Amino acid sequence: MVGTLGIPALSANSAPPFDLPMPFGDPAGPGTVNPLLPQYDPNPAGRAAELGRRQSKYVWTETANYVQGVPMAAALSIEDNPTLEWFTMAIDQQYQVVSNILVALTKHFSHLVGDLLQPLVDQLSGLKGTIDSVVRTVAPILENPVAYPLDPVARAGEYLALQTGETVLRTLDQIRDGLFAALRQMFNSPGLGNFGTADGVERYLQLYATLPVPAIADRIHEDMDFARMRVAGPNPMVLRHVHGTMPANFPLDNEGYQSVMGSGDSLGAAISQGRLYLIDYAELGSAASESATYKLLTGPGYNTAPMAAFAVPADGGELQPVAIQCGQDPEKHVMFLRPGSGDADRYWGWQMAKTVVHTADFNHHEWFSHLGRTHLVSEAFCVATRRHLAANHPLSVLLTPHYEGSLFINNVATYLILAPEATGDLIFASELQYSIDAAGRARLDWDFYEMMPPNEFAERGVDDRHLRYPYRDDALLIWDVIHDWVVDYVHTYYLSDDDVRDDFELAAWADEIAQVGKVKGFKRIDSVDQLADVVAMIIFTASAQHSAVNFPQRDFMEFMPYYSGMMAAPAPTDIAGHAESDWMRMLPCLLTSIAQMYVLDTLGSIHYRPLGDYRTNTFPFANAIDDPRIVGAGGPLDRFRAALRNAEDTINDRNSRREPYTYLLPSGIPTSTNI
Incomplete structure (x- = not known):
C-alpha cells in the first residue's frame, strides 16, 4: 500500500525497526535454474534442505505490527528488498511530492505557516543536487546491467549510489517529519479546520504548486x-x-x-x-x-x-x-x-x-479492495511459495517475479500508514483500529474461487454486456491473456493430472495456503486445468487487479474535494435548502488534505516493471525464466507478450470510442504488487 520509505510517520512509535535496506537484491542470490517437479528431481535431499532453510527464514505470524489476525511474514529476507531501479524511482517521486507541498504551503499559506517551513525548504533545495548525482550514477548501470558486474568502476558506483541514496531517503524522511511537526504546531491556527470554506475549491487547488492538478478537478x-x-x-x-x-x-x-x-x-x-x-x-x-x-x-x-x-x-x-x-x-x-x-x-x-458516497467508497477502496484484497492476499501466496516450492520448482520460477517487492511494501505500510498518528490516522474518520480490522475482515472473507473475474462479475450480476463497464471488459480481456499464458506454461511441466497429484510440494503449498494462510475457499489441486486457473488468479491479483485499484488513486482520490477519507461535517439530513458553503464544510482540513495528497500521489505514480517482464531482482537482472521450451522464439513467453500487445491495441481502440479507461493497459500494469 505504500510506494516508498517516505510515507509520513508522525509518532516515534511508528518508526520502522530496521535500517534502510540494500536496494539491489541479494548479490549471492540464485542464478538460472533447471525447472523440475519435485517427483522428478534427482537430488531430493538437496531440494529438501533448501526448503528447510527457506522455512526457517520465512515464518508466519498473525501479529504483524498493527495487522492482527491476518497471516503475514514475521520478517523479511534480503531477497525481498527493492531493486536499484525501483529505489531510484522512489527517490525521484518523494522529492517531487515533498517539494510540491513545501512550495504550496510557503506560497499560498504563508499566513498560516509563517517562517516555520523555511529551514525545510532550504534543506530540500540543497538535496536536489545530491538526487541528481544519484540519478547520474545509476543511469549507466541500468542501461547496461549485463556489463555492470564486470566493471569495477560501475561496482564502485553501485556502493556510492547505495550510500548516497540512503542519505537522500533519510533526509527526505527528516523533511517530511519536520513538515508534519510544523503542521501539528499550527493545528489551532485559524483556517486549518474547514480551511476551504472561505475560498471554496480554490484553496485545494493551491496545494498543487508544482504537481499537475488532476483533470477531475474540473468535473467534481x-x-x-x-x-x-x-x-x-x-x-x-x-x-x-x-x-x-x-x-x-x-x-x-x-x-x-x-x-x-x-x-x-x-x-x-x-x-x-x-x-x-x-x-x-x-x-x-x-x-x-x-x-x-x-x-x-x-x-x-x-x-x-x-x-x-x-x-x-x-x-x-x-x-x-x-x-x-x-x-x-x-x-x-x-x-x-x-x-x-x-x-x-x-x-x-x-x-x-x-x-x-465518495467518502464511504474511499474507505472501502483503501481497506477492502486495495489493502485487504490485493496486498494482503498476495502476501499469503508469496510466503507459502517461499516456504514450500523449491527455487527450481516451475511454479516458483514463474511466480517469484509476481511477488517482487510485495513483502517489503506491505511491511513498510504496517509501520508508516497503520501506526498511531501516521497517515492512516490523519486521512480516515474512524478509529484506526476499526479500519485495520475492516481490512483484516476483507482479506479473510476474500474467497479465492469466487473472486476469479468471470465468477465475481457473474455473482454481482454485472456480466450482462448491455451495461457499459470498462473495468469489467478490460479485466476479462487481461484475465484471458494471463490464463492462456499460464495454460501454456503449466502444460510444459505437468503432462497429466497425475503429475499434479504427485507433486508433493504443490500439495504442501496448497495445504498451507488454506490452513495457515487462511485463504478462504482454497483447496488442493487435482488437475492441470484447475492448476492453470489457480496460477492465473494469483498472477491476475498481483498485477492487473492491483493496477486497477492502485493507479486511479492519483487521478481521482488524491483531489480532496472529490474523494476523501473523512468528512469534517455529518451527512445532510435535509434534501433542500443547502448552499455551497454547507458542502464545503464537509471537506477535510489542511492536515488531512496534505496527508492524502502525499500518500496517494506517491502510490499512483510509480509504474515499475510491466506485465510480461520476467527478470530477477538481482544484478544483472537476468531473465528469471530461461527454459528454452518457454522462452524460445515463438514459444509461450513470446506468445504471451504478443497477446499483451494485442490487448493494448484492443483497449486503445476501445478508448477511442469511450471515455478512456487506462488502468488495465498492459504497458501500465506492474508485474507485481510493488507499490
Whole structure:
C-alpha cells in the first residue's frame, strides 16, 4: 500500500525497526535454474534442505505490527528488498511530492505557516543536487546491467549510489517529519479546520504548486462522472445488479424513480429488464459509525455506510445516478433523488450526498479492495511459495517475479500508514483500529474461487454486456491473456493430472495456503486445468487487479474535494435548502488534505516493471525464466507478450470510442504488487 520509505510517520512509535535496506537484491542470490517437479528431481535431499532453510527464514505470524489476525511474514529476507531501479524511482517521486507541498504551503499559506517551513525548504533545495548525482550514477548501470558486474568502476558506483541514496531517503524522511511537526504546531491556527470554506475549491487547488492538478478537478460535480466511478473509477467492484425487488432498507419507489429517469421509464421495467444497479457500503461496519470520531490532529471526522441506486436508461446509454440514502436506516436517512438541471434548491444537498458516497467508497477502496484484497492476499501466496516450492520448482520460477517487492511494501505500510498518528490516522474518520480490522475482515472473507473475474462479475450480476463497464471488459480481456499464458506454461511441466497429484510440494503449498494462510475457499489441486486457473488468479491479483485499484488513486482520490477519507461535517439530513458553503464544510482540513495528497500521489505514480517482464531482482537482472521450451522464439513467453500487445491495441481502440479507461493497459500494469 505504500510506494516508498517516505510515507509520513508522525509518532516515534511508528518508526520502522530496521535500517534502510540494500536496494539491489541479494548479490549471492540464485542464478538460472533447471525447472523440475519435485517427483522428478534427482537430488531430493538437496531440494529438501533448501526448503528447510527457506522455512526457517520465512515464518508466519498473525501479529504483524498493527495487522492482527491476518497471516503475514514475521520478517523479511534480503531477497525481498527493492531493486536499484525501483529505489531510484522512489527517490525521484518523494522529492517531487515533498517539494510540491513545501512550495504550496510557503506560497499560498504563508499566513498560516509563517517562517516555520523555511529551514525545510532550504534543506530540500540543497538535496536536489545530491538526487541528481544519484540519478547520474545509476543511469549507466541500468542501461547496461549485463556489463555492470564486470566493471569495477560501475561496482564502485553501485556502493556510492547505495550510500548516497540512503542519505537522500533519510533526509527526505527528516523533511517530511519536520513538515508534519510544523503542521501539528499550527493545528489551532485559524483556517486549518474547514480551511476551504472561505475560498471554496480554490484553496485545494493551491496545494498543487508544482504537481499537475488532476483533470477531475474540473468535473467534481458532474453526475455522469459520479456514475462512471462505479464502472471505471478506483473501486469498480461494489456495483450490483438489483434482482426482483429493491432492498427493504432502500425504499426507492416508482414515483421517485420516474422523477429522475422520466415518465417513459419505470422502476419495475428497470428491474425486470436488468437495468437497475445498487451500491451498498454496509460492509464497512464499525469503520462507518455515522457519529463523529474526534482526533487530536484532525478534529471531528465522519463516515457513514450509504446506499445508492443507478440505472441504464430504457433506450440504452451510460449508467446514470438515481438516488442516494446516506446511511442504512431509512428512518434516519432521507432519500436524495438526482435533481433536474433547473432545481437549484436541491442541487447542493445532492452534491453533499454524493460526497457521502465518495467518502464511504474511499474507505472501502483503501481497506477492502486495495489493502485487504490485493496486498494482503498476495502476501499469503508469496510466503507459502517461499516456504514450500523449491527455487527450481516451475511454479516458483514463474511466480517469484509476481511477488517482487510485495513483502517489503506491505511491511513498510504496517509501520508508516497503520501506526498511531501516521497517515492512516490523519486521512480516515474512524478509529484506526476499526479500519485495520475492516481490512483484516476483507482479506479473510476474500474467497479465492469466487473472486476469479468471470465468477465475481457473474455473482454481482454485472456480466450482462448491455451495461457499459470498462473495468469489467478490460479485466476479462487481461484475465484471458494471463490464463492462456499460464495454460501454456503449466502444460510444459505437468503432462497429466497425475503429475499434479504427485507433486508433493504443490500439495504442501496448497495445504498451507488454506490452513495457515487462511485463504478462504482454497483447496488442493487435482488437475492441470484447475492448476492453470489457480496460477492465473494469483498472477491476475498481483498485477492487473492491483493496477486497477492502485493507479486511479492519483487521478481521482488524491483531489480532496472529490474523494476523501473523512468528512469534517455529518451527512445532510435535509434534501433542500443547502448552499455551497454547507458542502464545503464537509471537506477535510489542511492536515488531512496534505496527508492524502502525499500518500496517494506517491502510490499512483510509480509504474515499475510491466506485465510480461520476467527478470530477477538481482544484478544483472537476468531473465528469471530461461527454459528454452518457454522462452524460445515463438514459444509461450513470446506468445504471451504478443497477446499483451494485442490487448493494448484492443483497449486503445476501445478508448477511442469511450471515455478512456487506462488502468488495465498492459504497458501500465506492474508485474507485481510493488507499490
